[in-house]
Each structure stands twice: as C-alpha cells, then as structure tokens.
Amino acid sequence: MAAFEPVLSRNWNVPDSHTLPVYESRGGYKASRKALTEMDPDKVVQVVKDSELRGRGGAGFPTGLKWSFLPKDRTQTFMCVNGDESEPATFNNRLLIERDPHQFIEGILIACFATKAATAYVYLRFEYIHAFRIMERAIADAREKGHLGKDIYGSGFDLEVYCHRGAGAYICGEETGLIESLEGKRGWPRIKPPFPAIEGAFRKPTVVNNVETLACVPHIIERGADWFKSIGTPKSYGPKLYCISGHVNKQVCVELPLGVTTNQLIEEHAGGVWKGRKAKAAVPGGISMGLLSAAEFDVPLDFEEIRKPGCLGLGTAAVTVMDETTSMVDYLYNSCRFFAHESCGQCTPCREGTGWLYKMMKRIKAGGGRLEDLDIMDNLAKNMGIMPGTTICGLADGAAWPVRNALAKFRGEIEDYIKTHQAPRYQVTPLQQAIAHGQSPVGSDTPMPDPTRRLPGPDLSTRATAHA
Amino acid sequence: MAADATATNSTPYLSEPIREKIRAFIPRYPNKRAVTLPALHIVHEHFRCVPFGAMKEIAEILEIAPAEVHDTMSFYGFFPQAPIGDVRVWICRSISCMLTGGEEMLAHACKKLGVTSGQTTPDGKITLEFAECLGICDFAPAALSDDGRIFGPLTPATTDDMIEVLKQGPVADSPITPVIGRQ
Numbered sequence: 001m002a003a004f005e006p007v008l009s010r011n012w013n014v015p016d017s018h019t020l021p022v023y024e025s026r027g028g029y030k031a032s033r034k035a036l037t038e039m040d041p042d043k044v045v046q047v048v049k050d051s052e053l054r055g056r057g058g059a060g061f062p063t064g065l066k067w068s069f070l071p072k073d074r075t076q077t078f079m080c081v082n083g084d085e086s087e088p089a090t091f092n093n094r095l096l097i098e099r100d101p102h103q104f105i106e107g108i109l110i111a112c113f114a115t116k117a118a119t120a121y122v123y124l125r126f127e128y129i130h131a132f133r134i135m136e137r138a139i140a141d142a143r144e145k146g147h148l149g150k151d152i153y154g155s156g157f158d159l160e161v162y163c164h165r166g167a168g169a170y171i172c173g174e175e176t177g178l179i180e181s182l183e184g185k186r187g188w189p190r191i192k193p194p195f196p197a198i199e200g201a202f203r204k205p206t207v208v209n210n211v212e213t214l215a216c217v218p219h220i221i222e223r224g225a226d227w228f229k230s231i232g233t234p235k236s237y238g239p240k241l242y243c244i245s246g247h248v249n250k251q252v253c254v255e256l257p258l259g260v261t262t263n264q265l266i267e268e269h270a271g272g273v274w275k276g277r278k279a280k281a282a283v284p285g286g287i288s289m290g291l292l293s294a295a296e297f298d299v300p301l302d303f304e305e306i307r308k309p310g311c312l313g314l315g316t317a318a319v320t321v322m323d324e325t326t327s328m329v330d331y332l333y334n335s336c337r338f339f340a341h342e343s344c345g346q347c348t349p350c351r352e353g354t355g356w357l358y359k360m361m362k363r364i365k366a367g368g369g370r371l372e373d374l375d376i377m378d379n380l381a382k383n384m385g386i387m388p389g390t391t392i393c394g395l396a397d398g399a400a401w402p403v404r405n406a407l408a409k410f411r412g413e414i415e416d417y418i419k420t421h422q423a424p425r426y427q428v429t430p431l432q433q434a435i436a437h438g439q440s441p442v443g444s445d446t447p448m449p450d451p452t453r454r455l456p457g458p459d460l461s462t463r464a465t466a467h468a
Numbered sequence: 469m470a471a472d473a474t475a476t477n478s479t480p481y482l483s484e485p486i487r488e489k490i491r492a493f494i495p496r497y498p499n500k501r502a503v504t505l506p507a508l509h510i511v512h513e514h515f516r517c518v519p520f521g522a523m524k525e526i527a528e529i530l531e532i533a534p535a536e537v538h539d540t541m542s543f544y545g546f547f548p549q550a551p552i553g554d555v556r557v558w559i560c561r562s563i564s565c566m567l568t569g570g571e572e573m574l575a576h577a578c579k580k581l582g583v584t585s586g587q588t589t590p591d592g593k594i595t596l597e598f599a600e601c602l603g604i605c606d607f608a609p610a611a612l613s614d615d616g617r618i619f620g621p622l623t624p625a626t627t628d629d630m631i632e633v634l635k636q637g638p639v640a641d642s643p644i645t646p647v648i649g650r651q
Contacts, residue, residue, distance in 0.1 A: 088562040088601040098644050126509075126546065127558070127602050129616035130644045162496045165509055167544035170600065184504030184530075186543030202498045245564035245605040252606060287563050318605070320564050334566045338600055344543075 004231070006255040007219045008212070008239055012099040018134050020141040023102035029147055031218035032109045036155040039221075044114035048217065050225035052237050057082055057173075057210030058286065058315045059394075060236075060303040063217075067115050069197035070205045078201040079112050079120035080182060080208045084166050084173040086125055087286035088338060090318035092241035092253050093211040097124075097131040100215075101138035105161065107214030109147065110221055112159050115207050120161045123178050126168050135163050170342035174393045175208040176200075177344070188346045189393035212241060233259035236302035240317050244270040247277070247323040259305070262297040265319055277323040281410070285315025287335050288398025290405035310408060312401045328410040329417045332402060333361040339399035350396035353384040357403060364414075367423025371415060378407050481522040482529075486514055490529055500530040504540045508547055516554075518547040553588040555634045556614040558599035559622075565601075570609035573622045574598055577611075580631055594634050607646050617642045620649040 011017040011026060023029070035044050049064025070077060085093040096104055108120050124132050139161050142148045150158050164182055166172050172181040176190035179201045200206020216238060220228050229237045236258040242265055245251040249271030256269075262282050266273060273279045282292045284301060290311040292299065299305055303314050322331060340358035345351045357380060360373050381404045384390055385397030406414070434440070482490075489510050493503045507526045511518050518541055527534040541547050559565075559574040574585065581589050581596055588595040604610045607620030611630060615638040619630045629648050 085603055086601060089564045089605045090601075091603045091605050094603050125603065127599070127612060129612075129614070130642075133616070134644075160496075164505070167505060167508070167546035168599075169544050169546075181505065182502060183499075184501040184532075184536075184540055186540055202502075204498075243605065245608055246567045251564070251608060283563060320567065320605075322567060326567065330566070331563070334561075334563055338562060341600055 004257050008215050009255040017099050018101055020102055028102050029106055031222040032106045033153055035110045035221050036113055036153045036157055041114045041116055047225050051220045051228040053216055054303055055210055056212035063213055074205045076204045077115050077117040078204055078206045079117040080201055080206055081122045082178055082208055083122055083124040083211050086170040086173050087316045089245050089320040090243055090286050090316040092243050094128055094131055095253055096211055096215050098134055101134050104215050105138055105142050107217040108161055110217050111214050113157055118158050121182055122163045124163055125166045132163055171344040188344055191392055231257045233300060233302045235304050243318040246320040247274050248321050249274050259300040259302040261300055262319055266321055273323050279321050280324045280326055281322045283320040284311050286318045289313055289315035290401040293409045310405055328406055328413050329365055332406050333365045335402040336361040347391040349384040349390040353380055354399045367421045368426030369418035374407055377403055480525055482525045501532050503530055504537055508541055512547055516551040517549055553595040554593050555638050556595045557611055557634055558597050559611045560602045561598045562601035564605040565609040568609045573609050573627050576624050576627050607649055615639055618646045620646050
C-alpha cells in the first residue's frame with residue numbers, strides 16, 4: 001500500500017488550507033467547473049454510480065444509486081449534508097470541514113448539480129463551533145468568486161448553501177431525524193417509505209449525504225471512476241478516513257485505502273498500544289458497530305469483511321482501542337449509558353430497552369449483578385432495532401450490537417465480574433428470601449433483617465451528588 | 469433587563485435587532501417553522517437561556533403555536549430555562565475519553581468547582597456539563613467550551629489550568645487546536 005496517495009486529506013497540512021486562494025492554487029474547483037460546463041447531470045450521476053462510491057456516514061449505501069432514486073419529473077430538490085457527526089470516537093468530518101472546507105463545498109456543488117438541487121443545507125452539530133465559523137466564511141468566499149450563487153460558471157445552474165446548526169442530539173444524524181430537525185421539529189426519525197428521495201425535507205425529493213461522501217465526489221469527477229475503483233477492496237472502493245483513538249500512543253485520523261486492518265492502524269499509524277500494553281479489544285467503527293476482540297484485528301475494515309466477525313458494519317471507521325486492563329463491564333456500561341441518553345424516545349423497544357440495558361449494567365457494575373441478567377440483556381438486545389423490525393431507525397440496533405458482541409466474545413469475563421463483585425447492599429435479605437419461597441417470615445426461624453442495615457434499592461442519600 | 473421572568477406583553481423579551489436577526493433566516497427555508505432552531509440559538513446566545521416568554525415571541529414571528537416551539541426546544545437537552553454561566557464547558561465521557569480518563573476529569577472538575585454536572589458556579593462564571601462525544605477524540609480526554617475553545621488531553625493538572633482559563637470569561641476567537649493540552 002506504499003503507493004497510496006492521500007486525496008481527501010492532501011491539503012490538511014498546507015498552511016491556510018481553509019482559504020479559497022490556497023484551495024484554488026492547488027487545483028481546487030477544477031472538477032466542479034468540468035462537471036458544470038462539460039457534463040450534464042445524468043452523466044455526473046453515471047460517473048458516481050460507476051465509481052461504486054458508498055456512503056461514508058455509516059450504512060454504506062451506494063451514493064450514485066441514492067441519487068438515481070429521485071423522481072424524474074421532480075420540480076424541486078433539496079440537498080441535506082449530514083455533518084451531525086455524533087458517533088462516539090468519530091471526528092473525520094470535523095477535520096474535513098476545518099482543514100479543507102472548499103473541497104467539501106466543491107463536492108456539494110457537483111452533487112447538487114447532479115441531483116438538480118438548488119438549495120443545500122449543511123446540518124452541522126452544535127459542538128463543531130470552529131467548523132461552523134470556517135464553513136460560513138468559506139461559503140461567503142465561494143459565493144463571491146462565483147462558485148456558488150446564480151448562474152455558476154455560466155452554466156445556468158443556481159445553488160445556495162446554508163449551514164444549519166443542530167443542538168446536541170445524536171439522533172439528528174439519522175437521515176430522516178435530520179430532516180425533521182431541519183424543518184424545526186423534534187428530531188424524530190420518520191417511518192420509511194416514503195424514502196427522502198421521494199418525499200424528504202419540506203415534503204420534496206431530498207438527498208442526504210455525508211460530508212466525507214461528498215468530499216470524494218470532486219476527485220471521482222477529476223480522476224474518473226476507474227481511478228476510484230483502483231483503490232480499496234472489492235465492493236469497498238476508494239480512500240477512507242480512519243479515526244483511531246483510545247488506548248493508543250497517537251490518537252489520529254489517517255486517510256487509507258478501504259480494507260486496512262485494525263492491527264495495521266494500531267501499529268503503523270497510531271504508534272502502538274499505549275504504555276507498552278497489549279490490546280484486548282477494539283470498537284471497529286463507532287460504538288454502535290459492536291466489538292472486535294484482539295484475535296480479530298486482522299479482519300479488513302471495509303463494508304463487507306467487517307460483518308464476518310459479527311460486527312454491524314463499517315460505520316464511521318472510527319476505531320477505539322482498549323488495552324488489556326480494560327474491563328468489558330466498563331465498556332458495556334459506557335455504551336449502554338450513551339444509548340440510553342441518546343434514544344429519542346419515539347419507539348418503545350428502544351426508549352425502554354436502552355434504559356433497561358443501562359440500569360442493568362449500572363447494577364452489575366455496582367456489584368448487584370446476577371448471571372441471569374446476561375441472558376435477559378442478550379434477549380433484549382436481540383429484540384430491539386430495525387433488524388428484528390421493532391423500531392423505526394437503527395439507533396436501537398446500534399445500542400444492541402455492543403451488548404450482543406460483548407456477550408458473545410467476552411461473556412466469561414463478565415460472568416467472572418458478576419461472581420467476584422457482589423456488594424453487600426445488593427444481597428438478598430432473609431425477608432426477601434422468605435417472601436420468594438412463599439413462606440411467612442413471621443413466626444418462622446427466618447430472622448428479620450437487621451434494622452441498621454440498609455435495604456436493597458437505589459441509595460437515595462447519594463442521588464443528589466451523583467453526576468451520572 | 470428584558471430577561472426578567474416577570475416581563476409582560478408590554479415589555480417584549482426580544483428586542484428589534486434580535487427579531488431582525490431571526491427574520492433574516494426566513495428566506496433560507498421554504499417555510500417559517502424551519503427557523504425554529506436558528507431562532508432558539510439566537511435567543512440562547514443573547515440571554516444564555518431560552519425563557520418561556522421568548523418562546524412565545526419566537527412563535528409569533530414564525531407564525532406557529534408557542535407549543536410547537538416548546539416541543540422542539542424541549543427535545544434537545546441544549547436550551548436551559550434559567551441563564552447559564554458566562555462560559556459553558558462540556559467534558560466528554562464517551563468511549564474514547566472514558567478509556568483515557570474522562571470520567572475522572574469530570575469528577576475532578578466537579579470537585580474543584582464545587583458543582584455537579586449541569587450546574588453553574590455560584591459566581592456565575594462557569595457552567596459545567598458532561599457530553600456524549602464532542603468529536604474531538606484526537607485530544608481525548610477532551611473538553612470544549614461554548615466559545616469554541618478545545619482542551620485536551622486533560623490531566624488533573626491541565627483540568628485545573630483549564631478552569632483557571634475559563635474563569636477569565638469567554639473569548640471571541642481561538643485556534644482550532646487545543647488551547648491547553650497538546651498543541
């Protein structure tokens with residue numbers, strides 16, 4: 001892979017790479033000029049289709065195919081760019097926007113031309129404060145130089161790009177949740193069909209694409225579909241930005257051909273596992289994709305192969321490494337807490353399920369676990385999500401996968417934890433035992449609980465100070 | 469000050485410049501309701517909270533029901549009803565930050581400031597909150613202030629430094645790299 005030449009991140013280390021003159025001096029806006037003046041929209045869609053570019057946001061849906069679902073007789077189309085990157089451990093979109101906003105705008109321009117969208121909304125999560133400032137400035141600069149606005153390059157194509165800021169909701173990264181949020185409503189995902197391509201934002205045909213997907217588009221137009229397909233592995237072509245964080249020496253984002261392995265990422269790009277330790281497990285692509293054990297670190301991280309060890313998919317390709325001292329109970333607790341916090345509350349299996357998983361993990365962590373809890377959790381995880389067909393969006397699948405993977409791969413460790421971590425406050429009292437066996441505690445030789453001992457249940461005295 | 473909770477219809481919360489700022493967003497969208505989130509952000513930026521009366525006035529400008537504004541506002545756990553501190557700081561507790569010590573830094577900062585997560589210091593300077601992934605995992609364990617400053621990787625010592633810096637109040641501009649931690 002030595003011959004691989006980064007394209008998405010090629011300007012990142014150039015001084016002032018976020019400014020328009022620097023971008024133009026490095027060959028920027030050539031592809032958009034070529035697309036708008038020499039090609040027609042259908043040709044652009046065809047090239048992207050031929051390149052087999054798959055969406056970089058998580059699901060890996062073919063981008064060209066998505067564009068071709070738009071009705072032929074549409075009068076108005078909207079482009080929504082998903083910059084609500086909230087998947088834990090993912091930060092590649094932030095770097096793409098902060099370091100090279102014009103590459104991104106060029107991608108928006110070509111994509112809007114291909115889909116005949118005259119308005120593009122860039123949905124940015126609120127936490128990307130710098131990215132928002134840089135985008136506003138870049139849009140104004142591009143507009144001034146005629147890359148956006150009316151009659152771009154004399155082609156008769158008009159485009160306005162607006163930034164729309166989110167307000168800290170993970171669910172708004174789901175495409176229909178994003179559309180609802182854009183429309184000024186709560187970010188509740190919609191039941192599909194109709195898919196956004198038929199009826200999306202403001203009830204008009206809409207394309208929702210990820211930032212990185214659109215950043216790939218100018219390069220495909222400039223260098224051709226064959227170039228794109230020469231990179232990566234079968235069915236997963238092109239370059240990808242991999243984020244590596246957690247227990248590594250260097251937490252970085254690197255651009256590599258699709259299909260590198262976790263081992264390669266850790267050893268060649270992240271400087272190895274920190275403190276000279278060994279790795280125990282890794283999250284392959286954002287927390288909702290599941291868990292890889294160290295034995296599975298040579299599985300290629302692409303759209304297809306990663307499913308074989310039981311992970312949900314490539315996701316955002318954000319690898320979080322855990323060293324040998326990490327407790328899987330801590331990992332699961334963190335994951336369950338995240339999804340319980342971020343479930344939007346629309347579908348009952350997810351709203352209640354994520355909450356139950358979190359409560360069970362909290363109890364297990366605190367020393368009140370029972371072995372049967374693991375079966376209950378596994379069963380619960382298998383019954384929430386779009387795969388069992390009980391929810392509208394995939395958040396519940398994302399919540400279930402870490403549980404399912406951790407129980408499949410590290411059940412022994414979690415069982416050991418439960419057996420060795422039993423806190424007195426969770427012990428069954430003789431009174432409870434008597435009631436469970438249908439005996440009256442009165443008059444039997446079952447002693448009543450010591451009145452000085454706290455009864456099981458939440459410790460209300462510490463609730464006011466707990467931050468979790 | 470218009471942020472007085474007893475403001476009546478005769479003394480509107482939103483001054484004309486703020487209303488103008490909100491109206492400027494209307495041409496961007498096919499309908500007015502889509503301006504709800506930008507309007508909430510504008511009001512929040514000005515008052516450091518979104519008072520109930522202001523929501524009514526947003527609804528009037530956007531020609532929707534006040535309940536619809538409240539519905540959207542309350543979905544996002546982002547808009548407080550009472551003013552937050554001069555600087556709002558989030559310390560991340562999601563997976564990468566948790567693994568590298570984010571929870572400990574959050575607990576350390578809480579102790580140092582004498583608040584629990586979500587509270588404002590008595591002097592009204594800092595509001596401390598936890599966050600579910602801030603997207604700055606390359607600096608994990610990391611923190612972000614609402615003026616855009618990034619802090620990380622945090623240690624107990626740099627968390628103390630961060631608090632000292634935050635006590636000086638918000639800044640207008642900051643680099644895209646951490647102001648404390650790895651540059």
